[in-house]
Amino acid sequence: MTPSRGPGRRPGTPDTRGEVLTAARTSFADKGFERTTIRAVAASAGVAPAMVHHFFGSKEDLFLEALAAPFDPRVVLRPVVEGPPDELGLRLARTFVTIWEDESRREPLVALVRGAMTSEPVAAMLRDGFLRIIASVLGPAVAGPDPLLRLQLAISQGLGMELFRYVVKVEPLASTPPEELIQRLAPVLQHHLRG
Amino acid sequence: MTPSRGPGRRPGTPDTRGEVLTAARTSFADKGFERTTIRAVAASAGVAPAMVHHFFGSKEDLFLEALAAPFDPRVVLRPVVEGPPDELGLRLARTFVTIWEDESRREPLVALVRGAMTSEPVAAMLRDGFLRIIASVLGPAVAGPDPLLRLQLAISQGLGMELFRYVVKVEPLASTPPEELIQRLAPVLQHHLRG
DNA sequence: CGGCATATTAAACACATGGCCAATAAGTCA
């Protein structure tokens, strides 16, 4: 077992804060907000629970920081908007799926979307933060009336798919290669956004 | 305040078990599994917390019973399968949205889908129970290769939309009339299932 | 009526949780 050091600062300059954050990110993505305990996060990072409160104020603050910036939608979505409108769905599908295939970005995303299902504050984050920004960037590229509604339907398709894939883990969806998902998603997104 | 009766059986023949179940269903749909407390359910039903364990064994048993049978997919989906294949998407969209508009059936559905995001056992219920049955009924009506994948994509679109609508509550989706949702959903489902 | 099963309660139990505090060790800088 670990020799269980007593109190006092550790020798060297370990990035304890970062390790706590990483452990938290994994746990939040894995078990959701409620079932993630500060004790478990601390244990997984190999430190005392009080460290979490030392570096971050509360569990909610930890959560916010763990979710912060899986990517900047404004940057990622720019190339999606700039391009031939009749391939908007394809570009969005490809960008979307690619991001979700990157594990380091998937974890905060799973944590965010899953958290939104459980906690109203997190739902508000998704609704008034993330979706709002996405709408402002992608909105102008949407054709026809009710652009917001169209956008939300498109995104709900994408998120629903990823939820099924990575949270519910239903087969064969969970094992389908990304490229095929892109091909299946593209026409649907295209129809929602410009049909 | 209520006169706070002491212990002992109540006069009359009140359906306490049913009231507890109803309260539980609402709370599970409203706050999810973790944030639903037995005490709150009991209070909402106007009885002592111990009643919950008297009638149902544990919190998990309560949850399972609260989720049981919002409807029988085999019955509901039969008319969807029987009909012109080029309107399969429309019939499925209409049936799907209609069920979700009925509050008494929506509650257990929200609880189920939301629970699947948090708890693996519930995810298994959704995956190996619900989706399995749906696949067995709807499967034969799907055209082309990978019928299961097609079905899962279609359902993920539907559930994603309802999650956005009733859990995240994002506008304007949350306030869009059902009939419009049906019209927007229909072609997408049709494409997934028979495109 | 008498006796048993059932409903119902208050109280308590064991435990986990988030948060906080005081003490201690290590680094930093004059």
Place this chain on the structure above:
DNA sequence: TGACTTATTGGCCATGTGTTTAATATGCCG
């Protein structure tokens, strides 16, 4: 070196949780 800041710990607290137990009141059946 010495003063000060920062990291790190064990231990504590108040709270809330699911669950159990013993006691009590009501209904039901012979």
